[in-house]
């Protein structure tokens with residue numbers, strides 16, 4: 001165990017939106033728009049504790065050694081598992097310089113035991129108290145780091161105004177007018193999909209007044225605003241949410257993207273979403289065999305489920321221009337070629353939907369980008 005740190009700290013916060021250097025057009029336009037919300041929140045909490053924060057969202061085109069100072073006391077990194085190798089390499093580099101390294105985000109939540117081999121601290125559920133306690137009393141933890149987690153998700157999160165310094169620095173990196181502000185209005189999810197880390201977190205809406213204030217702030221400060229809602233399942237409190245958006249951003253003045261389970265996207269809700277400015281939604285279909293509760297298909301399976309889901313998605317496309325349907329291929333219920341054949345049938349019946357899975361992303365990358 002190393003020496004305990006001084007009280008006024010130089011802190012780095014690194015959001016790994018890309019996993020490696022890249023010059024692809026998609027990355028240049030979209031990586032900054034896909035920035036995570038939690039690194040910005042951690043940045044605010046560190047500043048509130050009186051520390052200096054150097055914030056970087058890595059989009060694949062930066063030289064991280066130039067962007068981040070080398071004499072950082074504590075470095076927070078947020079990473080998905082696809083960026084884990086990069087996150088581990090960065091920790092190694094900074095640990096050698098005496099920096100205390102902290103990993104948060106989906107990879108830390110899903111694989112803490114592995115991440116502890118490379119980081120001094122690995123964070124699960126993270127709130128302001130946990131970050132402040134960590135900064136008051138942190139030291140090198142090697143060769144095996146310490147896993148920390150709060151008991152529950154925070155009840156309040158910093159406003160868009162408080163995060164604005166980090167948001168605008170990130171969105172300045174994207175070269176087009178498409179600039180998506182990350183917002184969140186609820187945590188957790190009432191559904192129980194076995195593959196999802198949000199399924200074990202109780203659903204909890206955040207303050208709707210805060211959402212109104214955030215949207216008003218965005219309208220005052222951006223020319224062509226757009227919001228990406230990071231809620232695991234946007235539609236759970238649909239009426240409350242839509243009332244807040246309609247009041248604070250009337251006439252679709254802040255277009256938005258939201259992820260919602262299909263069962264919550266009735267035609268009444270979809271019409272209201274479209275009218276309020278929803279330009280894209282991402283319902284999870286996941287499987288042609290199970291998870292009928294979240295897709296609203298009950299016990300229907302296989303061909304029957306394909307037909308019902310296809311009708312449903314075609315209805316949504318009449319009101320919302322972009323629909324991405326999410327699939328998980330390779331679940332225990334999948335066998336042989338049938339899941340692929342059913343997905344092919346779904347695509348031909350629903351040509352407007354963009355199907356997303358690790359398999360399809362690779363095909364899309366190869367054909368359209370690579």
Ligand code: SF4
Pocket residue numbers: 189190191192193196197198199232233261284294
């Ligand atoms: S509905 Fe979506 S957010 Fe909720 S548990 Fe399932 S995958 Fe996770």
